[in-house]
Amino acid sequence: MPSPNIVPPARFSAQARLRALQSDIMDLILDRELEAGDALPTENELCIALGVGRNTLRESLKVLQALGVIEIRHGFGMFVAPSNFEALADGLIFRARLSLRHHGLEALQLVDVRQALESGLIGSSMDLITAEQLAGIEESVVRMEELAAAGESFVDADSDFHSRLFEPLNNELLLNLLGVFWKVYRKIHTEIGAGAEDLAAVAALHRNVYAAVAAGDKARAARELTRHFDGIRRRISDAVTE
Amino acid sequence: MPSPNIVPPARFSAQARLRALQSDIMDLILDRELEAGDALPTENELCIALGVGRNTLRESLKVLQALGVIEIRHGFGMFVAPSNFEALADGLIFRARLSLRHHGLEALQLVDVRQALESGLIGSSMDLITAEQLAGIEESVVRMEELAAAGESFVDADSDFHSRLFEPLNNELLLNLLGVFWKVYRKIHTEIGAGAEDLAAVAALHRNVYAAVAAGDKARAARELTRHFDGIRRRISDAVTE
DNA sequence: CCGTAGCGGATGTCCCATGTCCCCTGAGCG
DNA sequence: CGCTCAGGGGACATGGGACATCCGCTACGG
Missing domain, CATH: 1.10.10.10 (Winged helix-like DNA-binding domain superfamily/Winged helix DNA-binding domain)
Structure with missing residues (x-):
């Protein structure tokens, strides 16, 4: 040199x-x-x-x-750059797809974490929610129900619903993380075959969550969210064990 | 060509x-x-x-x-590669440091998320914990108390404590995420000046958490964890507003 | 006055040469 | 026979240069 x-x-x-x-x-x-x-x-x-x-x-x-x-x-x-978690999503998607070849462990862990976040923070979010934001959530539910009735998948509306649920917290990191989890789940969802699910039932679960939030019943909201996640968990397990 | x-x-x-x-x-x-x-x-x-x-x-x-x-x-x-979240940590650390120049918003959001995860999952973890793991947690507390008495900082013992708290869940993703948050907090901690904190008080807070876990009192464990996080939050706020 | 072609600068892609590192192998030794 | 260690070869690391591509700005022309 x-x-x-x-x-x-x-x-x-x-x-x-x-x-x-x-x-x-x-x-x-x-x-x-x-x-x-x-x-x-x-x-x-x-x-x-x-x-x-x-x-x-x-x-x-x-x-x-x-x-x-x-x-x-x-x-x-x-x-x-402004905050951006795309990369994390890609890494997690890869991990999740890799794990689906075995027992879907990472995919289930991801659902656990997401559940802890959503169930744990729904109460705080409800403390701060405005009527306007509540209306936005219901709008998402309505859209999901319409799409379900038409027999179409409603990934976007579902995603919107969860985003809006935690918008009041004004916590960008949280929204980013949930966005990432959502993206990963969406990918997994298409991978394990989305056809088998009951659209109307999923939409109904979301309406239950909305109803609890609108009523200001924190415990019930957390419970309904948990039920929602139990469904997701079961679907992943079924797909892996088949 | x-x-x-x-x-x-x-x-x-x-x-x-x-x-x-x-x-x-x-x-x-x-x-x-x-x-x-x-x-x-x-x-x-x-x-x-x-x-x-x-x-x-x-x-x-x-x-x-x-x-x-x-x-x-x-x-x-x-x-x-096996799971590895180092990269995410680096990105978050950068974000957090950037935010500390303003109002420390991202740093506080990070604590919120961590609190939701730890407070929300401590119950499930306590369902699965073994006597052995419980002993490991106490060991971490003891080490923290010893170091506090000697006037030395105990970042590693603190980190160990939180890891062990959620080891029973056997959720690698969660441990990775918490590890990342921990790493970010550690960096922030040195950035905002670690000297001001009361080591003995922090150690005592951890012992309270351990006591609640050992007693099997989930609600109290979650409450003690929340108090711990309130302290962290306050320290960040103080550092930013000064 | 406005639309557009051209210009300058910055990034994108690629190749090549050389440095550096690691695992593997086999010769030598106890 | 088993162990150690020096060497070889394969693979990645780094740097430099050339050319392609793209973007925003400007100046020209209608």
Whole structure:
């Protein structure tokens, strides 16, 4: 190597170096007090600033993009991204699909976690819910019932329902997490065959939840949610054991 | 180009292509029925199989590594990885640190989610807990008390405590998630200045939780956990508003 | 005044060369 | 016969360069 570069000595595992590089980039963002939406330096500037080659840098950059830390716009630049959990979803979907080949363990665990979150937080959410938000929830239920009557699947309406249920908490992290779980479940759902389910029954379960929320009965709401999840769990078990 | 390659026409956004490539790799793993620990084809083979250049492929590979889907061992090969949420932690840590510059909103949301999980699942965990596991929990408490008496911080013992609390559930996803939250909190903790906290008081809170668990009093255990989280929340708020 | 073609800059993709690391193997030794 | 360790070969890591592609901006022309 022509230049007396300082890289060679401190050689840890490659993985550690990559992580260190990612950390350096994140630290650089924090040091420069960049906010969501602000532009990062160009790739070349970062190469120089961090003392690594473009390929190496780009690998880290792509990871940060996947992690939802930065957003890369082809031909324009790189920016600090708003929250984004897409990547987590992809990882979990993979895990879940892998586990479905055996006993569906991870898929069931995911339902458990989701149940704990939803059943555990429905009470707090009900404390803060507004009439408007309540109306939005009922709208989702109505849409589900209409689609069920027409014999069509209603994944979007179902997703909306759960999002709106916890909108009052104003907790973006929670909504993101639930969104991820939802996305994973949706994928699993199509994988294990969606045909067998009873659309009308699912819609009815959701209406029960809505009724409990509207009545302000926290315990019942949590109970109805639990029943809903029991159904999901059973469907996964059936699909795996068959 | 000599070969009538099919790549050029279908040109979507770069981001979409990268995601598609990641999906292709994951599908390839699933198609070949690879299990955790199995080796993937070499980089060159994947280049050919997927029809992309090595750098492009490597960017996707690094993302999958960060997502915990694969494990890359320098000089040996690539393997399907066991569950791993390190990446998520890094992303969340970044978000949390970014938010601490403002109102610490994301950090507080994270505590809310963690509280919902722990308070919501402590009951189920207590249903399954064995005497052995209970002893392990007490051991963690004792260690915390000893360290507190010595005036030393006890992050590891604290982490152990919470892990063991939910070990009986045998839910790896949950333990991973809690581990992530813990890691983020730990980072935040050092960032907002750890000195101000009352070690003995924190240790005492943990002993209260243990006592409730040992007594089999689910409601009290959930209540004590909630008190613990209230303390964390207050500490974050104090650090931000100062 | 407005639409559009062209320009500059930034990212996307790819190849090649070389460095580095790890597992495996087999020769040598006790 | 079994163990140790040096070497080989395969695979990943890193860096640099070239070219393609895309985006936003601007200046030209109607």
